Amino acid sequence: MKVLFATSEIAPWVKTGGLGDVAGALPGALRALGHDVRVLVPAYPALLESFPDAEEIARPHWLGGLLPTPGLREAVAPDGTPLLLLDYPPYFKRPGSPYLGPEGRDWLDNHLRFGLLARVAAWLGSEASTLAWTPDIIHCHDWQTGLAPAYLHYLPGQLAKSLFTVHNLAFQGLFDHASLFELGLPDASWHINGVEFYGYLSFLKAGLQLADAITTVSPTYSKEIQTDAEGMGMAGLLRHRAADLSGILNGIDTQVWNPATDPSLLHNYSARHLEHKALNKADLQRQLGLEQRPDLPLLAVVSRLTEQKGLDLLLDVAPQVLAMPAQIAVLGSGAARMEQAWRAMAHQYPTQCAVTIGFDEALAHRIEAAADIFVMPSRFEPCGLNQMYSLRYGTPPVVRATGGLADTVIDAADEKHGSGFVFGPATAEALLQALQRATSAWQDPKLWRRLQKHGMARDSSWEAAARHYAELYQSL
Ligand code: ADP
Numbered sequence: 001m002k003v004l005f006a007t008s009e010i011a012p013w014v015k016t017g018g019l020g021d022v023a024g025a026l027p028g029a030l031r032a033l034g035h036d037v038r039v040l041v042p043a044y045p046a047l048l049e050s051f052p053d054a055e056e057i058a059r060p061h062w063l064g065g066l067l068p069t070p071g072l073r074e075a076v077a078p079d080g081t082p083l084l085l086l087d088y089p090p091y092f093k094r095p096g097s098p099y100l101g102p103e104g105r106d107w108l109d110n111h112l113r114f115g116l117l118a119r120v121a122a123w124l125g126s127e128a129s130t131l132a133w134t135p136d137i138i139h140c141h142d143w144q145t146g147l148a149p150a151y152l153h154y155l156p157g158q159l160a161k162s163l164f165t166v167h168n169l170a171f172q173g174l175f176d177h178a179s180l181f182e183l184g185l186p187d188a189s190w191h192i193n194g195v196e197f198y199g200y201l202s203f204l205k206a207g208l209q210l211a212d213a214i215t216t217v218s219p220t221y222s223k224e225i226q227t228d229a230e231g232m233g234m235a236g237l238l239r240h241r242a243a244d245l246s247g248i249l250n251g252i253d254t255q256v257w258n259p260a261t262d263p264s265l266l267h268n269y270s271a272r273h274l275e276h277k278a279l280n281k282a283d284l285q286r287q288l289g290l291e292q293r294p295d296l297p298l299l300a301v302v303s304r305l306t307e308q309k310g311l312d313l314l315l316d317v318a319p320q321v322l323a324m325p326a327q328i329a330v331l332g333s334g335a336a337r338m339e340q341a342w343r344a345m346a347h348q349y350p351t352q353c354a355v356t357i358g359f360d361e362a363l364a365h366r367i368e369a370a371a372d373i374f375v376m377p378s379r380f381e382p383c384g385l386n387q388m389y390s391l392r393y394g395t396p397p398v399v400r401a402t403g404g405l406a407d408t409v410i411d412a413a414d415e416k417h418g419s420g421f422v423f424g425p426a427t428a429e430a431l432l433q434a435l436q437r438a439t440s441a442w443q444d445p446k447l448w449r450r451l452q453k454h455g456m457a458r459d460s461s462w463e464a465a466a467r468h469y470a471e472l473y474q475s476l
Contacts, residue, residue: 001473003030004135004160005039006121008114008144010083013046014098017304018217018250018385019141019167025253026469028079029462033470038133040121042092042113043073043085051075054085058130060123064155064184067116072131086120111175114144114203115183122151125160137473140164143173146207147183150195153210154186161476164211166204168382169225169232170308173203198233208237212244212476215469217383218404219247230380248469249407250383251462257365257389264365271456274394274449277369284370288354290327296352297442298327299435300371300395302364302386305334305342310377310400315341316428317435322352324439329371330355331363368393373438377423377431381405387420391455396420396448398434408458412441412451419455 009015011024027037041047048054054073061069070088077083086092091113094101101107118140123129125138138160140148149162179201180190189195195206208214216222222245224230226238238245255261259277260270266283269276278294285292299321303309311332314321318328330342330353339357346355356363368374374390374397383404387397391408397420399405405422412418421441423434441447 001035001137001470002133002135003035003037003137003139003473004121004124005037005139005141006117006145006148007039007041007141008098008117010039010041013050014041014044016097016099017167018383021253021385022165022167022217022250023141025251025462026466027081028077029251029466030470031079031081032463033466035470035473038082038084038135039077040084040086040117040124042098042117043087044092044098045095047075047083047085048087051083051085056087060120060128062128063116063119063123066112066182067119067184070116070120072120084124086117088116091116111173111179111201111203112182114173115147115179118145118147118203119151119184121145121148122155122158125152125158126155127157127159135160137476138162139469140207140211142167143171143202143204143207146173146203146205147185147195148207149211150185150189150206154189162211163213163215163472163476164207166208166214166216166225166382169204169234172197172205172232174200175203176200205234205237208234208241213472214238214241214245215472216245216247217250218407219249220406221380221382221403222247224380224403246472247407248465248472249404250385251465252385252388252392252460254392254461257368257392259369259393262365262369264362265369269369269394271394271453274452277394280366280370281372284329284366285327287366288329288356289350290329290354291351293327296325296327297372297439298329298370299373299375300328300367301330301332301375302367303332303376305332305338307335308379308381310379310426310431311338311342313377313426313428313431314375315345317432318345318353320432321435322349324436325352326439328353329367331358331360331367333357333359368395371395372442373398373435375435376400376405377426378402378405379426384408388458388460391419391458392460394452394456396438396451396455398423398431398438400424400426400431408460410454412437412447415450417454419451419458
């Protein structure tokens with residue numbers, strides 16, 4: 001199959017979350033299965049710096065509305081995946097986050113920036129394209145490319161089918177009615193069965209409504225978003241499209257996240273030499289200024305500090321957890337109020353609670369290796385990566401039964417397969433009970449070793465996901 005990925009992020013160059021990881025890894029996994037996958041992504045400064053010799057191979061013009069004529073530059077990622085860099089410096093030659101200006105607010109022309117990305121994706125899948133290569137499938141990701149299925153639907157001469165993958169339903173790409181004209185969409189698209197959403201133009205809704213198929217990044221999340229409680233206003237539409245909606249679990253980069261070779265660790269280890277894990281714990285306790293106590297369970301969090309991640313629940317029960325006794329290490333950044341509350345907790349319990357505010361890849365690796373128990377009490381979680389890292393690092397996770405967490409972690413009650421601890425309600429009491437179960441299991445070395453081994457044996461590679469996507473492309 002010939003597949004064009006259209007994405008606003010791609011690791012390792014531009015990444016704000018799981019979407020960047022998927023766009024960085026999945027094309028390579030699909031290519032390994034023999035599919036011809038290429039990636040269309042804006043030519044942000046980080047990409048142009050990495051590929052200074054990328055040659056212009058096309059100039060898509062007459063795109064409609066107020067859309068400009070960009071250049072398309074060709075480069076090849078280190079894993080061999082061809083990249084099509086959408087070059088229009090007035091839109092993309094901007095520092096920092098792909099979405100936010102220096103003030104931390106959305107760029108005012110985001111509808112044009114990502115509308116252009118979607119429009120060029122559709123152009124590449126149409127008779128208008130001047131390239132010799134025409135994709136069979138355009139695989140779109142999140143609201144930023146949600147208009148591509150709309151252009152494919154409303155404009156003539158289209159040759160490709162579309163797949164729309166939802167990484168997070170919370171971001172909906174809402175713009176006012178006037179954008180319709182600026183983006184060159186026909187008046188007929190302003191309709192409840194088109195791109196209109198409660199008086200706004202929603203890029204997300206356009207993708208959900210008009211793509212030939214929809215996926216989310218875990219099977220459970222694909223079910224949850226069809227309920228009014230978790231559908232963020234899209235549940236009715238998603239129920240209507242249930243026959244075209246499925247969930248495919250993300251993989252992880254098993255080379256970057258491998259405790260046997262991880263260069264960030266002072267002591268590498270594997271399932272056969274788990275005793276070395278304790279050395280990492282001692283190192284981390286030293287590094288973070290925690291008391292050197294091998295006999296206390298060390299609980300850890302690496303996360304965005306937002307409402308979604310449920311770390312306010314952990315804050316509520318932290319005094320009881322520390323009194324067990326136990327230690328807590330937190331690495332994260334996000335909402336100012338939550339950062340402040342965690343800092344205060346560390347201040348109150350300096351030998352037992354260590355809080356690092358910021359984004360630190362190496363420390364994230366060291367925490368995964370050093371901790372005894374990983375904590376993810378998310379209110380919702382489309383897939384989640386950290387629980388998969390912690391399974392792989394022999395650090396049984398305590399997770400809420402939601403989205404990808406429910407699909408990857410098996411509760412310890414299952415003696416044959418249990419790899420962690422799963423709880424139901426998003427309440428502090430339910431979390432505390434699960435943490436109590438986890439810390440008392442940790443006191444039983446034989447049981448604990450079994451949980452660790454089950455988690456470490458789980459196959460989290462991208463290959464399984466790639467096979468599922470390939471089947472779906474074929475069906476389209
Ligand atoms: P989300 O995409 O919702 O933030 P995921 O679990 O899917 O959550 O992915 C988060 C990614 O970002 C993981 O790779 C995680 O390790 C990383 N991460 C999050 N916060 C930090 C941080 N403060 N420092 C280092 N890595 C972080």
